[in-house]
Amino acid sequence: MTVSRAGSHFELLATDSQTQARRGRLSTPHGTVDTPAFMPVGTSATVKTMTPADLESLGVQILLANAYHLYLRPGHRLIADQGGLHRFMGWDAPILTDSGGFQVYSLAMLRRITDDGAHFQSHLDGSLHLITPELSIEIQDALGADVVMAFDQCLEYPAVHEAASEAMGRTIRWARRCRETVRATPSLLFGIVQGGFFPDLREESARQTVDLDFDGYAIGGLSVGESKEEMLRVLDHVTPMLPPTRARYLMGVGTPEDLIDGVARGVDLFDCVMPTRHARTGWLFTSRGRVVIKHAEYATDDRPLDPTCGCYTCRHFSRAYLRHLFMSKEVLGAHLNTIHNLSFYLTLMTDIRAAIEEGRFDAFRATTAAVYEEVIVK
């Protein structure tokens, strides 16, 4: 059946008086998610270097996994036969799966988009594939995702109006097919607003997507190379067109500052590889700015990464040790860095939720955002 218990999945607990920020709760088959929430990215059925126990101890409530990757390897049917993605990867809490639209755009080779779907060659072995909207839903359903994303067409940046219009129109037609595809699980289905950086297209996309009555709405096509101002302009424009009773998800975003700016515009869910990928390249977030751990100045620095942080890494190890692990290409370094960066993101979201609940989000935003972005810790 196509499940749509419209509005019942998202509960609005508090709204900020000075911004569009909202404190909510998303209900899914595998549990609830306190929003605003950040979803760590577990592309191939693992958040890189992290066990499920590690993620639980950080307070992670929802993960993102990628339909594209899992379809190619090990295959969604294999995972279904193994009892679904939750059982396969040992994660009992909610999972949102990306539909594959973005990965076809960013990873696949020789892609050709038609109304049928996305024809492409696997980035793993060059094998030929066609992902249709129906197949994308089938994959995500087979995985047993709690939140299934509609299959969308992503766009080069920058794109001219004609290309953006065509992709937006196709995304709408695909969204309708996704909406009509029968799912075996009681998952939520989110639509995706596209339209590039053209207000008229974003407006039409939002209107038509909302007309299809999804369980939640994502804003796609951002964080693709545009300026921060362009991204915020689209957000300012699109978010008010989305029904306040449904969760809103800003896909692939972003920096700590981006999260705060998104929350201020009424976004409830975020995902980004930034904390985990940056961890592996030694780029670490702290309350006093960024630490690039390979820098020689940290070789003899016996302080924790962030003296105000309570994560396992900061409680037990010095910058000097983390730099040593990085320079020695030791996997433990990537792991400890990932613990820290995810802890930083998760703690930020906890602080954001508390600030909204206590009616002080605007003040929190003013004092916090600038610190993360620009300062490099010396």
Place this chain on the structure above:
Amino acid sequence: MTVSRAGSHFELLATDSQTQARRGRLSTPHGTVDTPAFMPVGTSATVKTMTPADLESLGVQILLANAYHLYLRPGHRLIADQGGLHRFMGWDAPILTDSGGFQVYSLAMLRRITDDGAHFQSHLDGSLHLITPELSIEIQDALGADVVMAFDQCLEYPAVHEAASEAMGRTIRWARRCRETVRATPSLLFGIVQGGFFPDLREESARQTVDLDFDGYAIGGLSVGESKEEMLRVLDHVTPMLPPTRARYLMGVGTPEDLIDGVARGVDLFDCVMPTRHARTGWLFTSRGRVVIKHAEYATDDRPLDPTCGCYTCRHFSRAYLRHLFMSKEVLGAHLNTIHNLSFYLTLMTDIRAAIEEGRFDAFRATTAAVYEEVIVK
């Protein structure tokens, strides 16, 4: 001062009536170690992929680290300035450091051994170094090792009598210099018996090394390519020449079967990269034989690696998931495999200790050893 509280470091708790196996306890500045014990290898101040908390939860009581690696990177003086190796790597329990003799032999380039010491080029950057017996002790002392190893000369395999004799003689002369080098910490110092596969040389090495009155004795120069029979012949010959009141350490050994065979000949301590290195290449130890996780037969195998194992990996994940992580080159796979392989080794040692205490080691040995070595799980 040179610390030697002869005999007081090692307590003999039980001996087996049918073999030379012994149950003991080694006391070090950072705590006691129940023997027979296996020491996971933490070459560069990390047991690869494992946090100290992970190791503690496996019941690890002592780690091995490498003076050679830490001297080259990040430098023993840097670690000393950071409060020593225990604080640097967040490990509060005992650490034994290898002296560098074996790494000079196995890793370094353009090595030239003189009575002064080992001249070599770093395998990291080609820089020129000379490690003397005195420097080796200085490095290990600066690291704050609980057990310091004498600096020895290792030998190509096979070696002729003349070469083996020369290396053995030099190892004795170096052992005397190590014995005379003042250490700042109350560490234990172990001598190393060399002599290749020549009974007369092993005998002379054992006699002269014991004459120097070390806190414990290692048997070096084994597991270098010889047959199992050759290794056991040397062990059978050497172990009875070592004082029963001191701990005995069989360096760089070995397979689960080797550990059992070593224990039966009176060995108390072992170290080997096998469980951790094999974990990273997907070669996994189980109670029913070896699992090579990349094999296609495991792709859809929903059983735990070892149904009788209680480790985190076996409690939460299937062979199919571990194979997926391996095929996807996901770091989590190496981590989960390492947890399992180390758990297997640590559990084996726990079982060995219990069997000795309960007077049934010989029976345990008969029923256990053969299983590990030959069977490949299907």
